[in-house]
Amino acid sequence: PAGGCGRRSSGRWWRGCITIGSVRQPRFEVRAATRRWLAVATYAVAMAYVESAAVYYLRTLYGGVDPAGPRHRQTGPLPDFLWVEIGREVATLVMLGVVGYLAAGSLAGRLGAFGIAFGVWDVFYYAFLWLFAGWPASPWAPDVLFLLPLPWWGPVVSPVLVAFVIVVAGAAAMARELGDGLPRPRWLDGACVALGVGLCLMAFMANALSALPGGIEAAFSAGGGVFPWPIYALGVGVGGGGLARCLTREAA
Secondary structure (H helix, E strand, O other): OOHHHEEEEOOOOOOOOEEEEEEEOOOOHHHHHHHHHHHHHHHHHHHHHHHHHHHHHHHHOOOOOOOOOOOOOOOOOOOOOHHHHHHHHHHHHHHHHHHHHHHOOOHHHHHHHHHHHHHHHHHHHHHHHHHHHOOOOOOOOEEEEEEEOEEEEEHHHHHHHHHHHHHHHHHHHHHHHHHHOOOOOHHHHHHHHHHHHHHHHHHHHHHHHHHHHOHHHHHHHEEEEOHHHHHHHHHHHHEEEEEEEHHHOOOO
16 A cells, blocks of 8 residues: 555555655654553552652651651661662662553563653652651752662652653653554664663762762761752753654654
8 A cells, every 4th residue: 555554464455654755754652651650650550659658757766757857866876777768769669660661562562551650659758758757858858769779869859850860751652552562762862861861870879979089988977968950850861852752753
């Protein structure tokens, strides 16, 4: 048939196959992807509830939910939970990766599902902490975000903004994969995504990296400082632009 649209084995014409010459326009199967989006998001919300509850308990034991605020230590010595916390973070990533793997049948779809789960989990993690403890009182409140490979610090709004970008990109990847398929990314687009991720990580770990010459203990004890907004903003812009180009590129 004209334009290269073929028939499926069922004999029905491909729906929404639009061609200009030999190039197909991007096609997103939003309706087909909606159920998978909802399933992944529901899992992430439930997981966020469990995670925020665990963090609430642990931070309360250490004297306060706000990691940058005053501490009100409980009586009696407390164990060092650092390695337990690192293990919990690894387990969290494993859970998100598994649900992403089960939610789709291709690499692009699985990465998209992982992105949805990760982003929704991150947003609702803070939502539930606010419901439980009234923290964060402001989106600008500093928080320790992650501990691998070094502590990440930043205002709450910074990971939330990244989470929204990841959710939108993940949803688009799943819908495009169910549509006309996600084209192989060009090297420049992939490099932009990698550079954006690297810049965001540099911003989150800036204080730990500056203290690292004093040893790993110094890096983990550095705490938060002035957040490097220019580096963060550049990372989000470059990485987000690369993702947009990857997801909207015309299929050959």
